[in-house]
Amino acid sequence: MARRIRTTKNLAKRMDLQYFKKPHPLRRWRHWLSILVPLVAIGWFALQRANSQKIYSSGPLSAAHAVLGKQCNICHVTKLGFFRAAVSDDACAKCHDAPAHHPDKVTHKVSCASCHVEHRASPRLASTDDSSCTQCHANLLTRSGSSQFERVVKDFDKQHPEFAALRPGGTDPGQIKLNHYAHLRPNLAGPSGPVQMDCQDCHRLTAMNSSWPYSIPDSAPKPLPVAGRTDADMRHPRSRDYMSPILYVSQCAGCHVKDLQFDKRFDQAAPHDKPEAVQAFLVQKYSDYFATHPRALSEAVAPERILPGATISVNMNLPLPVPRTRQEWIDQQVMLADRLLFDKGCKLCHVMIEGNGSLPTVTKSSIPSRWFLHAEFSHDSHRLLTCTACHDRTPESRQTADILLPSIASCRSCHEDNGPQHDAASGRCSECHAYHDWIKEQPSKGNFTIPELRAAAFR
Amino acid sequence: MRIDQTHRTWFIGTMAGVLVAAVIYVPYTLTSPEGANGGTAVGLVYGSLASACMLFAGLLGARKKVPIWRIGRAQTWMRGHLWLGFVSFPLILFHSGFRFGIGLTRALMWLLVVVFASGIVGAILQHFMPRLTTERIPLETIYEQIGRVRLQLVAEAQTVIDEVSAALAGNVSQATAQQRAASASAGTMGGVTVASGLQVDEGASAQLQEFFRREMQPYVANGGSRGMPLADRSRSQSMFQQLRLLLPPNLHPAIEDLENICEEKRELDRQVQYHRILHGWLLVHIPASYALLLLGAVHAVMALRY
Structure with a gap:
């Protein structure tokens, strides 16, 4: 019986030489899928495109712009005929009047979109990336060639200068003789007995409405009437960011009103006002007293009203001459009160300058309302911290010139570049710095109707 | 196609290209607001290079349809397809800043992933399977x-x-x-x-x-x-x-x-x-490639518009 023999010839004879002309399942599938899949892709695209232009979107819009998601052409204004529709600054300016950043100094203009990068699902588009700032500030060039600002600022962690006020030579411009150490001692003489003062007795956010503990009753600044205040006022960040200014009536008067007492015969203290006003008040007060006290000329001067060694306000020769007329008596009483006030009471806190006239000049208090003139800071955002956690030198400060501003090192103990990635607070530029000078912002006029904004359009 | 010593030049060239692209990408993404972005000049360069690579890889199909064309050796085309197709993936990632986006860009990215992954699987199979087939199937026929x-x-x-x-x-x-x-x-x-x-x-x-x-x-x-x-x-x-x-x-x-x-x-x-x-992966790779090239062209035009 013949055995099965496999030779090349036998094998070749088995082949159909036209085999490649016949369709094969794998090839057939490949062929049809190569047509079908692109067709499905194009069909999907056409379907999506029919509903909206969102199909072209490179990513979700920021939270503030999400409402514009159905109308790409609100920002993507068609230019160059009908094709080009990149976002221009004009489109942004329809809603945002964002004042330019040092327009007279910068060497080149940057577009809005170069810093505020959209389609990144940003919860806050204003929180720009540091590179938006460092593209110029890493090597700051100005038209004039010089700059009042640090030339190289690359990041917050390492390449950011110390705050201007804390650099060598910086002093507190304030002219009020305030001793924080003395004010924070226990058993301080308060209006109604010994007190232990706290930072918040004098330093509070503007938005706070509670009464000041050391104000003169009924003299503290009143909150705005309800009709004039809205919830927006309360929520506005600025009112919760900064401290109320230090005012005598609200923060000092409760204790220091006694320093404006000028005569035991009067319960009322001298007004906390300019020397001229104080002088007028005193003349009026003594004139009234003389009118109601016929024996005033013979009253002796209380010894505590004569300040030994004082030379600032008046040239006083002791013993005092005995007044003979009403006018001489009033002049002498006013002179004594002036001396007590201007040489002692006022000088406790104010810098008094002897002028050419009979009255001294009070140096302007010049307490800075804001230390960071080129940065923003929110005390409210930092409310979880004790005041001295950052203002750590305050309890020991005895001099007005002491700058009690926390240093950048204090900020860096919590804030870092890419902070959230390191379980730290963010250290990005926009946390503190605003690019636009919003003080110059002009009100913008609305441009769109709700249907224009919300209706999906095929364009 | 076996990936052997003859691929050395392509391999070195591809890796050098990826390395250069990566070296440029690092400072680019660190200095760009919100990271790398396909719309920036550098991003567009990455996108254009990747598109060119994908287009070349896609032309292999056309080259195979007309084998008598005397435009380079078939092996060169195949190696180019393999390595330029490979390099297009990191270039697209650099172009997109490693983001998938939404809508068309997301569809494109997933298509790219499918094409790239199926291509890698195919390259591995083409490397090992022919030898395995010869060893295990001595009576192999057409x-x-x-x-x-x-x-x-x-x-x-x-x-x-x-x-x-x-x-x-x-x-x-x-x-x-x-x-x-x-x-x-x-x-x-x-x-x-x-x-x-x-x-x-x-x-x-x-x-x-x-x-x-x-x-x-x-x-x-x-x-x-x-x-x-x-x-x-x-x-x-x-x-x-x-x-x-x-x-x-x-x-x-x-x-x-x-x-x-x-x-x-x-x-x-x-x-x-x-x-x-050995050939089943092509049922995924080729149709997805066509879809990718088609939608990629739409993306390129519309990205320039917006």
């Missing part, structure tokens, strides 16, 4: 001819059966003493009943015909006959061993031929299996 070969095997087997049957009909007395002894002790094995005694040759012919009709012919004639007894080599050997017991030794070579036909059929089945693995 894939498209497997159906035709199966039918030829059936015809071949039928011829053998007919010859054996004829031989049995004319040579009953030729049964040997050994065969007689063996068949006397036989019983039922592997579904085949072994006749006993001196009636072996008459019954053997019928049983051989029955075996061919019920087991061998359906197995050899049909592809994908997994689960049939003859698809399993050990069961097959057992069954043919029983057939040998039925037949006189002078007919055993015929049984060997039948067994050989079944072995060839098993190899054909294995070849089908390997071929599907």
